[in-house]
Amino acid sequence: MKTQQYKIDINASASRVYDLMLNQESYKLWTAEFGPTSDFDGSWAKGAKxxxxxxxxxxxxxxxxxKIRENIPATFVSIEHYGVLSEGEEVTEGPAVEEWAGSLENYTFDEKDGVTTLTVDVDTTEKYIDYFNETWPRALKKLKDICEASS
Structure with a gap:
């Protein structure tokens, strides 16, 4: 497992970036860069699945x-991956999970003078590094556009 880091400066408050990053409707817009039907089920509350x-x-x-390991609004969000959804079933052990189990995805929001630097640290396997290096910058640019629109 290797940790990749991506950063972007967004001309908006940390609370706006945080809210729009996690709001279900805008989440679907910026994560569409990973897949057009990208979505989530569940809660962003600390400890939630x-x-x-x-x-x-x-x-x-x-x-x-x-599971959400930590969620400090407009400051830090930490996600720990521990399984996959396959054919409608949650799989939390076995070969399909081993390469991802325990991987983290961390978001740090650092606001200064109305500009928020969003830093994303993502654990990944070698085979996804090129994909993430192409896709994360596009997704963050989309999030930036959403946050800066009518702000």
């Missing part, structure tokens, strides 16, 4: 099962 979902090529819902 959340499932990051998308509709697979077979038309079935798939995704990652995770």
């Amino acid at each position: 959340i499932i990051f979902t998308a509709i697979g090529e077979d038309g079935k819902k798939q995704g990652m099962v995770a």
